[in-house]
């Protein structure tokens with residue numbers, strides 16, 4: 001049965017001018033965390049390395065109103081040399097799965113006419129995930145959003161763990177604009193320090209030193225994970241919680257602390273559902289396995305070493 005995307009929730013948000021960032025979306029009322037805001041179907045999906053002519057050829061097959069909507073999209077100055085079609089495509093497309101039709105498995109980017117109006121923020125409150133079965137990109141509220149707040153996605157999730165200057169440089173290089181989001185508009189050394197600590201905890205987790213016992217190392221890593229979860233909250237970030245909870249789960253398993261492993265895994269699953277929708281296959285599989293194992297009475301541990309923070 002063909003999938004019918006939900007209608008955009010224009011009862012919850014509307015488009016308007018955003019100072020310093022062109023057009024964007026703003027909440028019309030308080031929006032609860034997890035609310036599906038938009039399911040958008042790409043007008044076309046294309047691989048990397050295409051030409052202006054290829055984009056034009058896809059566009060001219062579409063109805064004139066769609067062509068006009070495409071031509072109304074913004075084109076960042078660093079894409080001007082690409083030509084008016086490829087430039088607009090590159091400035092507005094989002095990653096939309098892989099090419100499984102021609103067997104190449106190439107990464108594809110898709111042009112979503114409504115979603116192209118989401119601005120970027122380094123404190124994103126909207127997340128998106130490509131649903132390959134339904135052929136739609138789904139946008140959900142990553143946190144509770146207050147009335148009049150702008151709805152923003154992260155164009156580059158990995159750069160959320162950089163300092164303000166590094167984030168701005170990365171976005172200027174990749175997307176051609178100077179970020180004016182709430183986290184970038186004023187310099188904040190404390191925020192920079194927090195993001196550096198988060199980068200270390202998430203991207204460069206520590207190795208066990210030769211002087212440490214295994215339990216000393218696990219305790220040190222556990223303290224770092226708990227601190228990182230607090231820092232994410234202080235920075236207003238909802239991404240990466242899944243990774244940290246999952247690391248907490250593995251740590252508890254390594255320590256033989258199965259009861260707490262289970263609790264950490266449940267948190268990883270809940271965090272994964274918030275960021276990526278309810279179907280994170282790996283976390284779901286491990287959760288089922290851990291549930292089954294915990295049902296065996298002889299697996300129950302006596303010691304609770306690594307409780308959730």
Ligand SMILES: C[S@@+](CC[C@H](N)C(=O)[O-])C[C@H]1O[C@@H](n2cnc3c(N)ncnc32)[C@H](O)[C@@H]1O
Nearest residue numbers: 021022023076116117118119120177179180181
């Ligand atoms: C995909 S479009 C988003 C919608 C766009 N604002 C519009 O008017 O159509 C990306 C462009 O929006 C602007 N933009 C998005 N996020 C921004 C931000 N955080 N700070 C400043 N400009 C931003 C930049 O001009 C960028 O090239």
